[in-house]
Amino acid sequence: MIISARGLRKEFTVSRKVGRFRRERHVVSAVDGVDLTVERGELLGYIGPNGAGKSTTLKMLTGVLTPSAGEVSVCGLEPVAKRTTLARRIGVVFGQRSQLWWDLPLEESFSLLRHIYRVPEGDHAARLKQCTDLLGLDEFQRTPVRQLSLGQRMRGELTAALLHGPEVLFLDEPTIGLDVLSKQAVRTFLADVDKRGDNTVVLTTHDLADIEKLCRRLVVIDHGRVVHDGTLDELHARYRSRRTIVADLDNPWPEGLTLPGAVVTAVEADARRVTLTLDGMAAGEVVAALAQAVSLRDLSVQEPDIEDVVARLYRDES
Amino acid sequence: MADIRDTARVYGRVLRAQVRSQWQYRTSMVLEILGSMVVNGLDIATVFVLFSVTGALGGFTGTEVLLMAALSAASFTVADLVAGSADKLREYVRSGLFDSLLLRPLSALLQLAVITFALRRIGRAVQGVVLYIVALCVADIPWTVERALFAAIVPISGAVFFASLFIGGATVAFWWVESGEVANAFTYGGRDFTSYPSTMYGGWFRDLFTLGIGFGFVAYFPSLVLLGKPDPLGLPTAVAWGSPLVAVVAACVATAFWRFGVRHYRSTGS
Amino acid sequence: MARVQTALVAAGFRRYATYRQATFAGAFTNTVFGYLRCYILLSVAATAGGTMVGYDRSQLVSYVWLGQGLLAVVNSWTMLDLAERVRTGDVVADLLRPVDPLWTYLWTDIGRAAFAALTRFVVPLVVGAIAFGLYVPRSLLTYPLFVLSTLLAIVVCFACRYLIGLTAFWLLDIRGVMMFWVFVSGAASGLYFPLAVLPEWLSTVLWVATPFPSLLQAPLDIAVERGGTGHALLVCLGQVMWMVLLLLLCRWVQTRAVRKLVVQGG
Structure with a gap:
């Protein structure tokens, strides 16, 4: 069990304008008691409508957000308390938040990341080669990141997240906004990562094709609660979908x-x-x-x- | 120890990458370096425009006023070089980009300092330090070994003090994103305050800024120590020698506040 | 046309009325700086025997606190959206409208100034009055003259900032220009100290050859009745001159900028 969460909860206080000058503050639970366990090597699809609490959960699992209540453990560590230790053991791609250096070529970002994560030269080269082959990075490795297309950048992000050989890979909407070819490249790549079985992958997505192609297990969340946890077939069975x-x-x-x-x-x-x-x-x-x-x-x-x-x-x- | 050196090297690399990417816009940067040096020079000139009215400020002579203004300038410009962009945290919090700092195996605070490092501020910092050295040379200082050591430490402790203010002011953004100008009252306001002898101010305002917040320990009290003068406001000289300690306290408070702030980070903006 | 202008002014007013926290933060900062500058100038005056280059205590107090309030009204330190819109290319949309963007921006800025006058101008003034006691003008004529001079200052300052915004058509990065403007417009407009403190040749050059004194020093001198009504009228006349000159310059530069845009296609 590489990820476990029990009663995970995150509350935000939001203030809303009432009338002309008064403001009303109230508490909203973005994540409202999520229980989740993921075994080593699994590829888990974490899906739900907008605002269901997917990203918030991921941010608590990665140590970005401090949970309001509940217990979390990722790779046996408490994410917020052991943030920097955990950071070496996980890889993260959060759609809009780049890990890359905007004004530098992709390859320089990679080499900086090697130092930041203190990856031995040989391991780095081997992993980079693998990613380069699978994702076709060759043609744009020397281009400054700001000039890359979204699809190219996302391939760069995926590589950046994998270079330090993370045990768990968290992907938040990795295919959002991509063109068809890039989507396919990302999916094929993730299927390959999954097949090798070295990494545990948690994937949030809106793209149902991602789910069909990649996820054996699905956790569906809505209004901050888990409403389904099982295989895609079980989901079909439960909702009596028919061929x-x-x-x-x-x-x-x-x-x-x-x-x-x-x-x-x-x-x-x-x-x-x-x-x-x-x-x-x-x-x-x-x-x-x-x-x-x-x-x-x-x-x-x-x-x-x-x-x-x-x-x-x-x-x-x- | 080796680990610390390794870590320092990592930050050094990220810093170099930052500088490399800024260097792509070098024409604009060189202009900015020169411009900011002119502006900084004019800042000091402002002090002396007012000095010229009566030939004294707050009961101090020209070289004494210069020492205070120069010490303030050196402290502020060095702090500004290191932490002056901390208020960019606001943009990072607003856009949610702060996430990516938390996802790396490095200190978020140091990363913020490194990635917002602005090479264009280096001209001012050099200028501030040079001005301080000049002021030390022309001022009437009864040199002793203690004073020499003290003279070397106070610009650093002053810079630490201002850097703590920059960080503390920026940290407010974790709760209040639109807080920008309030922090300016204490950072830029602090620079202006410390450029003049504290004797010029009056009432609760002087007590609050000089002692309460501690701005007196940036330039005013250290200058008195160096000049070997008692404080006309009555602070014991022994306390004035303790100026560097004030900076240490400020740094501790700022870091604790920062840690507290990070735990309240909401990571909004998609 | 009158209706368009009213709408633009109202839009500017409403837009800034929504920035409630920024307004509070700004007023707070202006107030802190007011204390700082007030004490500094009073200390200089005390050493000099009660007055400083002809300003007595209450005149200095008014000078500083009105200055802190007016700073937000003329708003010399915040750039217009124009520069950013030039950078992103959105300015094309402005230029395609039937109304000249110069006037659109001007009326919107007047709306902004009106909001600032009701909020950020009042706060430092009240604090200054309570903490130090302001100068009370002897002549009733001073009040309308001060209002007129402030209006002129707003337009002059707007024109300066519009020109800086237009430089974005030629410069990739206008940060350097802005930084320079922020400092010079502060020192040379009389924000840090009355210009009379400077050597006479320098203050004369500033008054005659630059628009900076029109931004703050002019309305402030009128408010503390430095010189008689005749002098005040002369000062306003100077502001009118700068206003006309700068607006014409804006038109001219804008025409060149548009031509550049057409030739290079952005």
Whole structure:
């Protein structure tokens, strides 16, 4: 267990204008009693709507914010008290907050970081090489950071976060605002990090494609509380999301035909395309039954749409 | 010990990187260095414009006034070089960039000093120190070994005192982001206050600034010690010798306040 | 047109009215500096036998505290948004509007000054009056003349800052210019000491050849009735001259700046 939090809470006092001159102060819980454990080598997706408390949790886990209540331990350390010790053992990418030196070329930032984290030359070179190959840093390593595109900068940030060989990697919205290619590069890279299994990764994201591609385990948080902790499949099961089969037919769909284990949800294109929503039965059996009933030209099975699930989840909770 | 040296080397590297990136705008920087030296010179000139009216200030002669003004200038400009950009903390807190300082395995305070280090302030600091040396030479000082040591220490302790004020003033930003100008009253106000003999002020204002906040221990009391003069306001000379201790206390208070502030950092702004 | 101006003035006023904490912080700082400068000048006057270059005790007190209040009203130390908008290129939007940005900025700045006059001008004045006792003008004419002179000072100072903002069209970084302006406008406008303290040739040069005394020294001298009504009118006339001259200069420089923008495409 490399990360553990019990009853983690963060309260902010906000003052709001009431009338012309009076101000009213009240306490808001951004994180309201979060329990969380992460095992070594896991890749955890920490998701939730805007303002749910994702970033606040991450900041408490990394020692940036002092919790109002609760216990936290990361790599066996209390983050705020042992901030600088912990800093050597974790890597962090917080979307808008750059770790890099704005006016210096990327490679100089990396070399500064090597000294700051006191990484032996050999380890540094090996890790840098690995990142350079995977993320294609070569073409812009000598460009001052201020001139990099967001996608290039994010690749730089990821490298910067990994150069000291952190045990835990915290990524806050690493794909936000990136172009399609950079998003893909970041995802592939993270999948590779995950496959190697050296690092534990905690990832917050709004991008559902990130979740589908990367996260085996999902923790969903809303209004500062954990509302789901489990696999993506469990999330689907809980919200009864279903797979669908779309079939193109040689002849029009016979009206009134029903199949066991599936419901017809749409008939289109002169009744030559039909959409069936599975009712829990395995896709194979339905496809077999379908092939018997009609003459198939093409067929595809579609996974449930996670966007739907999460949207429904957020709606449910609020 | 080796560890401390290593750590110092790390800060040195970050500092050099900072200077390198500022050096990219060197024309503007050179102009600023020269400009700030002129401005600093005119600051001292202001003292002597007022001096010229009667040929004395607060009962002190020209070289005595120069010693106080120069000691104040040396202290302030050196502190300004090291910690003068601390008020940039406001921007770091407002934008949430302060996060990235907390995520590195280094002291957040030293990092702030290093990354906001402004090379353009170096001209003024050199000028302030040179002026102080000149003032020491022309002033009528009954030199002893103790006085020589004291003369070497007080500009440093004065700088520590001002740096503590810069840091303390900046730390307020953890609670109150729009506090900027209030800190100016004590940093820049302190510089103006210490440029003149404390005897010029009156009432509770003099007591508060000279003794309460401790500005008297930057230039006024140390100058009296160096000149071998008793304080017309009645502070025992032995206390005046203790000026460096005041700076140590100020530094401790400022660091404690800073630590307290960091724990109240809210990390807003996305 | 009158309605546009009223709207701009109101906008400037409202914008600054929202900066409540900054207003408080500024008034506090001005007050601290008021104590500092007041004691220093009074000490010099005491050594000199009660008056300093013709200013008596209560005149000096008024000079310092009115100066601290006026500093925020004429606002010589805060730059206009113009420079930043030039730097970011947003200025193009200003230039495309049917109203000349010079006037837009001027009316907005007058709105800002009006807010400052009600807040940051009043605080040091009250503190100074309670702690030291202000000079009470003998002639009733002094009050309207002071108001007029202050209005002129606001416009003159605005024009100076507008010119500095325009230099951003040519200079990448105007910090150096700004720093220089901040100090010179402080010392040469009479903020630190009355200009009469300076050697006569220097103060004459400042009065005749620079707009700086028009920023503070002019209204302050009028308020403490240095010289008679005739002298006050002469001082205002000088301010009017500088106002016209500087506004014309702003127009001229702005035309050049626009041409540069058109030629180089930003």
